[in-house]
Amino acid sequence: MIQDHIIEKILEATNIEDVVSEYIPALKKEGNRYKCCCPMHSERTPSFVVTPSRNMYYCFGCHKGGNAITFLTDTQGMSFPEAVKHLANKHGITIEEDKSPRSAEEISQEKRRLAMLSINKEVNEFFKEQLLADNEHARFALDYAIKRWGKKYVEQEEIGYAPGNRAILNWAKDKGISTDLLLELGLIVRGKKGNALYDFYFDRLIIPIKSQTNQVLGFTARNFSGEKPKYLNSKDSEIFHKDEIIFGINQAFRAAAKDELFYLVEGAPDVMRLQSIGIYNAIAPLGSAWSVKQFEKLRRFNPTLCFIPDIDKPKAGDLFGAGINAVIKAGIIAHNAGFRVIVKEIDSEEEVDPDSYIHSPSILEEIPKEDFIFWYAEKLLIGKQTASERAEVMRTIAKHLAVVQDKELLKILIRRLAKLFGTSPSMLENATNEAVKGNVEKKSSSGGRMLDQELYQKFGFYERNHCYFALGKRITNSNGQTLLLSLYFTLKTN
Numbered sequence: 001m002i003q004d005h006i007i008e009k010i011l012e013a014t015n016i017e018d019v020v021s022e023y024i025p026a027l028k029k030e031g032n033r034y035k036c037c038c039p040m041h042s043e044r045t046p047s048f049v050v051t052p053s054r055n056m057y058y059c060f061g062c063h064k065g066g067n068a069i070t071f072l073t074d075t076q077g078m079s080f081p082e083a084v085k086h087l088a089n090k091h092g093i094t095i096e097e098d099k100s101p102r103s104a105e106e107i108s109q110e111k112r113r114l115a116m117l118s119i120n121k122e123v124n125e126f127f128k129e130q131l132l133a134d135n136e137h138a139r140f141a142l143d144y145a146i147k148r149w150g151k152k153y154v155e156q157e158e159i160g161y162a163p164g165n166r167a168i169l170n171w172a173k174d175k176g177i178s179t180d181l182l183l184e185l186g187l188i189v190r191g192k193k194g195n196a197l198y199d200f201y202f203d204r205l206i207i208p209i210k211s212q213t214n215q216v217l218g219f220t221a222r223n224f225s226g227e228k229p230k231y232l233n234s235k236d237s238e239i240f241h242k243d244e245i246i247f248g249i250n251q252a253f254r255a256a257a258k259d260e261l262f263y264l265v266e267g268a269p270d271v272m273r274l275q276s277i278g279i280y281n282a283i284a285p286l287g288s289a290w291s292v293k294q295f296e297k298l299r300r301f302n303p304t305l306c307f308i309p310d311i312d313k314p315k316a317g318d319l320f321g322a323g324i325n326a327v328i329k330a331g332i333i334a335h336n337a338g339f340r341v342i343v344k345e346i347d348s349e350e351e352v353d354p355d356s357y358i359h360s361p362s363i364l365e366e367i368p369k370e371d372f373i374f375w376y377a378e379k380l381l382i383g384k385q386t387a388s389e390r391a392e393v394m395r396t397i398a399k400h401l402a403v404v405q406d407k408e409l410l411k412i413l414i415r416r417l418a419k420l421f422g423t424s425p426s427m428l429e430n431a432t433n434e435a436v437k438g439n440v441e442k443k444s445s446s447g448g449r450m451l452d453q454e455l456y457q458k459f460g461f462y463e464r465n466h467c468y469f470a471l472g473k474r475i476t477n478s479n480g481q482t483l484l485l486s487l488y489f490t491l492k493t494n
């Protein structure tokens, strides 16, 4: 146990506003207090208040409050001892040895995680050296990288080169690094037969995937041969969870804290293009669709989310290409989670993506932007001729309008959408009010059902239209019913 007087000393040394603003850069001063959107519940109007004079925070929306330690445990996933140690380290306070320390297993897991992060950092230094090596393959790789992203970006993002053969194995041997951890990190693989070990990356450009705090979590590696896959990602490990990775966040979070805007693009190459031309608030998932977990991580920036879809040819029988379909699905989730969502759709007959199309900030500027709901309504109306079909679309859109909290924005949307549907604003307003009422009744008839946010935090899933969604798990509820959980939306791989 950590003694009470130590905890008091740590809290005395800590300024609550410093701790909160480190994780929520959007925290803004208002008089004697600070305000931002709550990291613990979904909202658009800030109700999370930090009071320096009391060294406490309180949310007027979800009524949770506390001090610097509870902030770290409740919003940053730290355990109590972790939070205390984190703050103690910052202020140079030593904690007397725990009498009931973490279990041996916890300690060894933590050590393993740290060792893995440190190996990734070191091996990335090795990859960087290899990119500058004096041989034909490395020169080709360096030339390619600089042509594509410019020297400044290549250096800043610490892009490297993996020659293959036994380069990583030999490097690790010299350093005395265990093959066990290299296998776990996916840097080396075991051959199909027997025990032979091989480098995983072979003649590839290596792009480190970094956390917000610049830790190297894994790699995405591009080949030059044209063979598939073009980009090879690290496999999932204790430090690398693909469905939680936000590529580009190490750069994007600072820019987004300033502009309160993220550009959401389809893949790492799109992020690299945008960031290399100075548009730093670009992010992407890693070869799959956006997940609820990723949106939750973005919430603390209180951002507008601007999707820039890939423009692909629709498959036979489909109205839209895969890029547009992916943005419709992800946009609905983000909108319903309370984000302000907009779309910039490139107007092109040809297949293009942000990587191939946006070669300067002014090109990005010129792409028209639209509120997601309006954009979505336009898509839904394509090919709908009859009054009943159009009324059906209007009801669908009204359901989404029902979750819009910003009254001014709602008014504007209703006015514009009514025009689109060829109806009066009051008609659409009524439909929206009906949908709001429906939501309230549904909630009360279920006896105060838990909100999505609570459901997700407690059990890791969401409910939509009587269906449960999570990340590919099967769970049993408190009544003993087994709920089949499926992916929220289909994955798209690059």
Ligand SMILES: [Zn+2]
Pocket (backbone or CB within 6 Å): 038, 039, 040, 041, 048, 059, 060, 061, 062, 063, 064
């Ligand atoms: Zn709250």
